[in-house]
Amino acid sequence: MAAPPLAGYSCYAHFVVTSPRPLVAHVEINRPDKLNAFSRAVWLEFGRVFRQLSGDGGVRAVVLSGAGERAFTAGLDVRAASQEGPLAATGGEGDGGRDAARTAKALREHIEEFQGCITEMERCEKPVICVLHGISLGLAIDIACCADMRLCSSDTRFAVKEVDIGLAADIGTLARLPKIVGSTSWVKDVCLSARDFSASEALAVGFVSQVHEGKGAAVEAGLAMAGGLAGKSPVAVQGTKELLNYGREHATADSLRYTTVWNSVALQAGDVAAAMAGMFGKRRPTFEKL
Amino acid sequence: MAAPPLAGYSCYAHFVVTSPRPLVAHVEINRPDKLNAFSRAVWLEFGRVFRQLSGDGGVRAVVLSGAGERAFTAGLDVRAASQEGPLAATGGEGDGGRDAARTAKALREHIEEFQGCITEMERCEKPVICVLHGISLGLAIDIACCADMRLCSSDTRFAVKEVDIGLAADIGTLARLPKIVGSTSWVKDVCLSARDFSASEALAVGFVSQVHEGKGAAVEAGLAMAGGLAGKSPVAVQGTKELLNYGREHATADSLRYTTVWNSVALQAGDVAAAMAGMFGKRRPTFEKL
Amino acid sequence: MAAPPLAGYSCYAHFVVTSPRPLVAHVEINRPDKLNAFSRAVWLEFGRVFRQLSGDGGVRAVVLSGAGERAFTAGLDVRAASQEGPLAATGGEGDGGRDAARTAKALREHIEEFQGCITEMERCEKPVICVLHGISLGLAIDIACCADMRLCSSDTRFAVKEVDIGLAADIGTLARLPKIVGSTSWVKDVCLSARDFSASEALAVGFVSQVHEGKGAAVEAGLAMAGGLAGKSPVAVQGTKELLNYGREHATADSLRYTTVWNSVALQAGDVAAAMAGMFGKRRPTFEKL
């Protein structure tokens, strides 16, 4: 249970990164006393963690979860947001007389930086499994939408909460959620109403793939899934992630062409031979670092 | 039950618009003796109603339903269609000798006008909840696809009926339905076969979000949902609708950029402060007209 | 059961094409001793069969299934692939010293040809119903994704198997699967893990529309569905397929415009009148060849 820390990740203040299984990284949001809420310092680190994992040849699959029993994350650290950054100075007397266009520029920079940090998880070249539990509000959904697969514990309390604090979600939920679940009627319902939804509802609409009893079981399932992926050809796994992400954003003809060019070099890896040998030899194949 | 008429909407011949709750408009298709079928006069009014609602600062959420017990709408008024417009003169002796290209131009104008009127519901800046019941064929699906959320009574009889009258649906179903439910296999089945499907099937595939016993309960649920949305920040609600609609049509990177620009001014509203105050003050926040 | 052969299709070595019902073609992959695996000769024929069906005025709906009890198809004929084509010479000593760029060109040509043959099924202008049973691995999914509707027997064993042989699927699954089922979390799970999934799981996520007990019942259901479509207006059915496929790849405004132009001539067919007459006359309408 006390997995060893992953070498090279001890510099982070808000994240604990361990290696519970070979080639698997487990990232924990580690601010349990704040319900794992995100201040700017947290999201800047979040981006850096995933950029580092993306380039780390010793990692082949990643699990993200939240520390503590109560929350994956309660979302934006509203108290911090009201004291730092452009939001602090908006709509009130504190903006030093800037006009709306100049305030807008500051807000654009703020939102872009924030979006950019969260998007690093989607851009991470290794598969990322997000395991949610407990309070999972607002930013929790933006983050989960950037993962490849979503698992949760049965006690998870989800909500796209932003409308209830007077704004449209702007860190990715509204752009990505309609692309990752099937029913737009459901997407609009939860995004417009900001109502809670449960683990079983999340499973029924396809937002999560599995529900487990309790956070421990959910994390364990995530690690098992990650362990399975880590044992496979990284050329195959990372190529599959890249091509699925590309396919989501492009028309079919474009995707087929990109696939062709991508695989024209990927197929020159030694992994097909290794996988075949493993399959017929009834032993576990090993694959070179990628 | 006898909700007061909404001021400014008494000019419509085929629609009754009432205000059963503050800031909520209830639009009823009001041709029950014709099973609420649409002639050209009806769809021209339909477009005008939703254009007016979109710009009406006194409305924050809309419910659409059909008057009478038998039908939400039976779709195109086939009798009227056979007597008016270009369809009347197509494929027969009545086209006065026009060649196929000239007939096609008239048909393009006809289809574009018709599409344009129905699309006004999708373009309406307020959330629209469509409550279906009874007979809901053909155009009923085109219309429902333009709503944000779909509810229905358990007795609803749905069908994408157009193939059975010898044509491909052209008022939006084929463009929108694959984008709003998950299973293309199901979409193709119901669109190609023109078969009926039930409320429970519609719920299972995610076409509707809720099924209620009887039309009355379904409409009541729609009004309750609308009432909830009407009490929230209109900047947040309308922004969420805009960004979800944009997200459905664009790649993620484009959507994130658009979101950034959109929220760079939306965040300058007073609504965040009002919502926060309401949240902490345990009283219902009020929001300025938008 | 022993349906008559469809005239003009006896030239194929690996496919049997019969006409069990009027205007319906039943295509069987006919290599049961190889579990219907695909060598290059098989996929070249596959492309030709569907190109011919697309232009055959005597066919209005197509069913595809696999001969024998054991497999729809086990996918790529790995033995053949290791002896023919560019894969044979890749990553090993057999490539005669070509550099990686020149090998890549050969691989691009190989992949494009293979993709092109399978895509012919998607481009076939008649609706295609794919009936899967038994072993349905790898290429089986690429093929099924090109069909309009998918049915299966309860014993079907599905897997996007490619990762387990060290490569990312490149014949279409990764481009199409995210567009035809709702849950991306599920898509990533099965594509990255290469795990088996069952008929009931395929039904639950919307990959297939129906599950039947045993291959016989599934094929029969497919033929019945095809028979139903074959009796309808071919202008309506083929237009519906075209517009749904177009809609999946384009934004809504573009789709509406294309629909307008398409129907500006399709509505000039005699099919609307024929369908109407059939509807009111209570007899089965007949439609001219298309």
Next chain:
Amino acid sequence: MAAPPLAGYSCYAHFVVTSPRPLVAHVEINRPDKLNAFSRAVWLEFGRVFRQLSGDGGVRAVVLSGAGERAFTAGLDVRAASQEGPLAATGGEGDGGRDAARTAKALREHIEEFQGCITEMERCEKPVICVLHGISLGLAIDIACCADMRLCSSDTRFAVKEVDIGLAADIGTLARLPKIVGSTSWVKDVCLSARDFSASEALAVGFVSQVHEGKGAAVEAGLAMAGGLAGKSPVAVQGTKELLNYGREHATADSLRYTTVWNSVALQAGDVAAAMAGMFGKRRPTFEKL
């Protein structure tokens, strides 16, 4: 010179529409005392004129010019703009305390309406030749970008003037100009610097197709060009305009497909036969109304 008024267009206050040649409409912006500047009343009429011309079977080509010797148009009527509409109330004390988000909504509605009216000229199904002369600033360029061909007199003084009044052009120049001339370096220069450019510079970069000495000669050349187009097959001319506009906005494969569907009915017109007969018979062909 005193061409007869075109029937049905006498209702416009700011535009004179005459028919100097058969099937040709000549639209003049008729506010010479205001240098043909546009107030809201003017652009609303502008949209209506071109919508009417688009549907007028008696018109096959259109010329747009400005009345008087001094200006095609000096652009936005700044005085009117400062007294009407949302601009009047922006950035100052006059906005009644609306927050920036609510002001933005009013501005969006204002800009969309304005863009929509000018875009009607681009959407007009008949070819439109814009003849510029004298002062042609700001909105003059937005308008000219919506024409199919641009001619001018040698004394024309062009400028994308908006930057000099503190804003980015928002009625179409920045969206369209990069698509209709070749050199982006030149486009950025004139749009960022707001500097004047001459008729000969406009010709050199391809913004205009012809320069003539004096307004009279330029208008005459425009009418001659329009007269030539009016004598040709309207199916061919209007189809060519549609397909060129479509081609500018879409990738080549999409354009080829759209062209195929478009011409599948356009080729069924009688115009090919009429044109052929005219060509071989050495007499001027006549074409049916479209």
Next chain:
Amino acid sequence: MAAPPLAGYSCYAHFVVTSPRPLVAHVEINRPDKLNAFSRAVWLEFGRVFRQLSGDGGVRAVVLSGAGERAFTAGLDVRAASQEGPLAATGGEGDGGRDAARTAKALREHIEEFQGCITEMERCEKPVICVLHGISLGLAIDIACCADMRLCSSDTRFAVKEVDIGLAADIGTLARLPKIVGSTSWVKDVCLSARDFSASEALAVGFVSQVHEGKGAAVEAGLAMAGGLAGKSPVAVQGTKELLNYGREHATADSLRYTTVWNSVALQAGDVAAAMAGMFGKRRPTFEKL
């Protein structure tokens, strides 16, 4: 002058293919008595010639010209078109009573096949230089638009002639011409008016890159240009063509990504080393077959 035939191309009836320089193919349209007009047999061969050249490792650059002194090509063989194919039966009594929708299907198939054959020249992986002279009407422009570079003799008489025979050009001119020259005003002028334009006008607008005195000099210049390209790295040349074509059709971010993937294998060729060695060694580098 009498260049040797290129091996493997003697099967073509309407094209002569020679190899006047090493690794260069010279394709001549060889129907001078018909002014090199295209019947269906000609365009089917045209597609096959370029498909063969695309895959021919012994060819690194291609020149296309027309045999005889009078014409590059006069375009569609109108006489043949009026006797064969769907055009023969359109708009007249000869269509055997087919309705407009069924005629449209035949026309779609006809246009798609025709477009597909001409597009093979654009898809040819080797650079293609089109040398025009004399009569170059209608289809001549569609063809020239598919080349990489265009040269012509000073006597060339160009026209996008289709409007004058009552139709909108549908083999590619309207989709491609706006993408390959800078001035849309000019494009619309020549496409709508069907007027002739000269070699010097073509040069001024950037449609052709060079004008030479007489056909002989123009062809010689084309062969010299092709000879230069044939001596360069085929990995570099063919990659450059692919990436420029891709860039024309996609947004910049997409193009950069595709470029990255493409070059991730192209840079593994031996060509960089060979080119460098050649550059520093002052001798002509040689490159392996591609």
Next chain:
Amino acid sequence: MAAPPLAGYSCYAHFVVTSPRPLVAHVEINRPDKLNAFSRAVWLEFGRVFRQLSGDGGVRAVVLSGAGERAFTAGLDVRAASQEGPLAATGGEGDGGRDAARTAKALREHIEEFQGCITEMERCEKPVICVLHGISLGLAIDIACCADMRLCSSDTRFAVKEVDIGLAADIGTLARLPKIVGSTSWVKDVCLSARDFSASEALAVGFVSQVHEGKGAAVEAGLAMAGGLAGKSPVAVQGTKELLNYGREHATADSLRYTTVWNSVALQAGDVAAAMAGMFGKRRPTFEKL
């Protein structure tokens, strides 16, 4: 001439940044002894310089030029490239036995980083004027394509040189050049042949906007142009750059919508009032920092 250094930019080793005019930054590539060639250290700094300028409220326009008389830049520092990074290890014995797929991953990371650094100039929110002179090969063109306007001295020797060193240009030229000059025939010629082209040819095709005698005059013209832009409303200038860049990448309807949202807040700046006051008051307006 000895302009003062711009505060905050003294940390760069390869770039000198001065402020020759108020609010103008002049960036010089400062490796004249290496003909301003780019090693990895240089392009990493290049990206940082432009990111800093983009966010620097004290800068409103930027000029980029090369130090020394001989070269703007000779492009990639080939010697450095052969010793560092993945190129060093490609295609030879030095790659430690990595397979082609693993080498490709390293190359992708290398190309993406390189592209990203150069693209920072395009993303810089202030207008950038690129002044070229002398040797301007390879990467010089990639860089120049990211500027808003291009000027040059008459002695400039341009070439898209990459094909001559055995590769397709991959830092942006092939993606951007077809979008910024009019003639694709010319683009393909210079990109495929790698031939030199002169200042006057660059002017004729619209690649540069001005040619001046000698580097000094060209730089002076660039600074004058920058000075002019720096005196204008930054809301107007930066908005115009943003909207033109957006317009180049999107269809017109999308651009118009984005423009609407952008200007809905930009118009709330004080700049319109300031510009107007300046215009009528005949004094130079001043604008607040942005």
